[in-house]
Amino acid sequence: MSDARPDDSIAGRASRSFDGLTSNLTLESVGVHAFLYGVALIFLLPYLYMLTLSFQPRSTAIDGIPYWIPPEFTLEHYQYLFENSLIVDWTINTFIIAGGATLLILVVDSMIAYSLSRLSWPGQATILGIIVASFMVPYYLNIVPLFTIIADLGLVNSYWGVVLPAAASPLGVFLLYQFFKDIPDEYEEAARLDGFSTFQIFTRLILPLSRPVLTALALFQFVFNWNAFLWPLVVLQDNAAFTLPIGLVSLLNAQIYRPGRTMAAALIASIPLLLVFLLLQRYLVQAVEMQGVTE
Amino acid sequence: MSIRNRLSGLTRTEEGHKRQTIGPVSRETLEGYLWALPYLAAFAVFLLWPLAKGLWMSAHDWNPLLPSESEWIGIQNYVELLNDPFFWGALWNTLYFVVLTVAPMVVLSLVLALGVNRNVKGKTALRTIYFSPYVLTIAVVAIVWLEFLSTDFGPINYYLDMFLGIRPQWLTSELLAMPSLAMTTVWWLLGFNFVILLAARQNVPERLYEAARLDGASTWRQFRDITLPQMRNALLFVVIIQFIYQFQVFGQPYVMTSGGPDQSTRTIVYYLYQSAFNQQSFGYAAAIGYILFAILVIISLVNYYVIGGDNE
Numbered sequence: 001m002s003d004a005r006p007d008d009s010i011a012g013r014a015s016r017s018f019d020g021l022t023s024n025l026t027l028e029s030v031g032v033h034a035f036l037y038g039v040a041l042i043f044l045l046p047y048l049y050m051l052t053l054s055f056q057p058r059s060t061a062i063d064g065i066p067y068w069i070p071p072e073f074t075l076e077h078y079q080y081l082f083e084n085s086l087i088v089d090w091t092i093n094t095f096i097i098a099g100g101a102t103l104l105i106l107v108v109d110s111m112i113a114y115s116l117s118r119l120s121w122p123g124q125a126t127i128l129g130i131i132v133a134s135f136m137v138p139y140y141l142n143i144v145p146l147f148t149i150i151a152d153l154g155l156v157n158s159y160w161g162v163v164l165p166a167a168a169s170p171l172g173v174f175l176l177y178q179f180f181k182d183i184p185d186e187y188e189e190a191a192r193l194d195g196f197s198t199f200q201i202f203t204r205l206i207l208p209l210s211r212p213v214l215t216a217l218a219l220f221q222f223v224f225n226w227n228a229f230l231w232p233l234v235v236l237q238d239n240a241a242f243t244l245p246i247g248l249v250s251l252l253n254a255q256i257y258r259p260g261r262t263m264a265a266a267l268i269a270s271i272p273l274l275l276v277f278l279l280l281q282r283y284l285v286q287a288v289e290m291q292g293v294t295e
Numbered sequence: 296m297s298i299r300n301r302l303s304g305l306t307r308t309e310e311g312h313k314r315q316t317i318g319p320v321s322r323e324t325l326e327g328y329l330w331a332l333p334y335l336a337a338f339a340v341f342l343l344w345p346l347a348k349g350l351w352m353s354a355h356d357w358n359p360l361l362p363s364e365s366e367w368i369g370i371q372n373y374v375e376l377l378n379d380p381f382f383w384g385a386l387w388n389t390l391y392f393v394v395l396t397v398a399p400m401v402v403l404s405l406v407l408a409l410g411v412n413r414n415v416k417g418k419t420a421l422r423t424i425y426f427s428p429y430v431l432t433i434a435v436v437a438i439v440w441l442e443f444l445s446t447d448f449g450p451i452n453y454y455l456d457m458f459l460g461i462r463p464q465w466l467t468s469e470l471l472a473m474p475s476l477a478m479t480t481v482w483w484l485l486g487f488n489f490v491i492l493l494a495a496r497q498n499v500p501e502r503l504y505e506a507a508r509l510d511g512a513s514t515w516r517q518f519r520d521i522t523l524p525q526m527r528n529a530l531l532f533v534v535i536i537q538f539i540y541q542f543q544v545f546g547q548p549y550v551m552t553s554g555g556p557d558q559s560t561r562t563i564v565y566y567l568y569q570s571a572f573n574q575q576s577f578g579y580a581a582a583i584g585y586i587l588f589a590i591l592v593i594i595s596l597v598n599y600y601v602i603g604g605d606n607e
Binding site: 036040043046047049050053061066107108111112115116119121122124127131134136139142143145147149165167170202227229230245246249252259262266270273276277281285288291 | 323324326425428431434440443448450482487490491494533546585592
């Protein structure tokens with residue numbers, strides 16, 4: 001019976017792929033590879049198009065022929081953006097907003113997650129229940145009343161108006177709660193015996209042990225807040241206060257159609273994120289996987 | 296820092312930590328509240344309070360300049376909404392968009408995840424490529440696809456014209472505008488599903504497939520009887536998340552079509568945005584928000600019971 005089919009051990013796989021040289025296994029494998037890489041190629045084309053348009057003068061960009069390599073290479077769009085637009089301000093704004101929101105989220109989320117998972121007090125279960133239930137509240141439902149609250153607080157057109165509401169997101173609380181809860185009690189008991197205060201246990205034990213989940217959460221929140229669109233659009237009303245996504249769209253609304261210029265701006269807005277992603281994608285992927293697993 | 300040396304004092308602290316009470320509230324309780332406070336304050340002010348205020352606003356003819364002069368009108372905003380053809384149009388457009396995006400996004404990401412899970416070369420590179428658009432802002436995605444789908448200058452139409460002699464009006468015809476936004480969205484967000492489904496597939500115990508192979512089960516049988524049931528929770532999660540997320544689509548129509556042509560891509564959140572920030576009808580917009588909320592709760596429950604119902 002065991003001879004009927006090779007098992008899935010390495011030897012089995014190897015022998016099958018040797019057989020496969022002549023059988024349809026190879027054909028199938030070629031098909032799978034062709035499909036997966038074909039889709040990957042299609043996925044890459046928009047990037048390539050953004051890149052090539054951003055280096056073309058307007059004349060070739062609108063002559064009706066798509067070039068995958070710029071036929072005439074120019075830096076005029078980048079030069080224009082740096083000299084005549086607010087793109088540097090927008091980049092600084094976006095860094096401050098995304099960085100500030102991420103920092104704030106990490107601090108307040110890890111504190112409450114610690115309180116909920118490692119300390120005990122009456123009403124914990126109810127609070128956790130309410131936070132988890134708030135996942136059901138759609139992100140955009142609150143924009144109108146939230147805008148009036150931000151306006152009452154005098155935070156329209158300010159960094160705080162964009163950053164503070166981000167701190168209310170329940171995602172981080174939930175992810176950190178799950179992680180903190182699984183840290184063995186023995187560690188904490190040993191630390192208490194060594195005289196660690198609650199604060200020391202938090203800063204010297206829980207946080208260092210949670211570095212991977214904190215990194216994943218930080219990266220996810222940074223990307224999310226860097227990219228946020230509707231809320232900054234509502235709160236930021238002055239050109240100089242825009243974030244990159246909003247500024248980008250304002251360029252699009254300029255009178256003359258200049259695809260090269262908007263593409264160059266799009267590239268500038270994406271490069272920091274794509275770089276961070278390529279370097280740290282493990283953590284970002286991890287943050288996404290955790291969302292799938294914790295459900 | 297030899298904290299260890301002060302052992303005697305420590306035991307007392309340890310004792311005190313558990314027992315000491317300040318008034319009726321124990322020390323640990325007090326500490327617990329303090330640690331939770333910063334988040335709870337943000338949560339109360341920026342999530343719960345607007346949730347309640349939105350409901351209150353939706354019962355008013357809200358005056359954005361003089362809120363205290365707003366007139367209480369009960370459920371009139373909701374009644375008006377249900378009789379508003381633009382609202383129904385936006386709701387219909389949104390449902391259409393959801394159908395156009397969720398189904399292909401789930402199926403394609405499942406196919407890609409199962410493919411990558413096989414013994415393919417360059418798994419990491421493939422994962423990077425499929426996932427990478429997910430880290431872009433919708434502003435970038437929309438702008439790039441605006442050029443990509445451009446009727447006169449875009450590459451898609453250039454090749455379609457060359458081989459088939461057609462130049463479809465991707466973003467300016469009522470027939471194709473919404474599918475074009477859907478196509479853009481699939482490219483942008485597919486990676487999220489892909490990552491979750493790939494992780495779920497990798498968690499399926501390989502011995503189940505070994506046993507099935509010994510029994511001579513076909514690839515299709517293995518997919519139907521092992522892969523699908525084992526990945527059900529992940530699939531359910533992905534479907535519900537995408538339903539909720541795609542229902543709130545805003546950036547694509549805002550940047551790419553301005554809701555047109557002839558309002559055919561105006562979605563619920565876009566209509567909410569216009570009602571509030573173009574027409575200053577804050578009460579009306581708040582009511583739209585609440586209807587959206589109700590619809591999403593219903594969709595989630597239906598999804599949960601239809602797909603995940605006989606769990607256990």
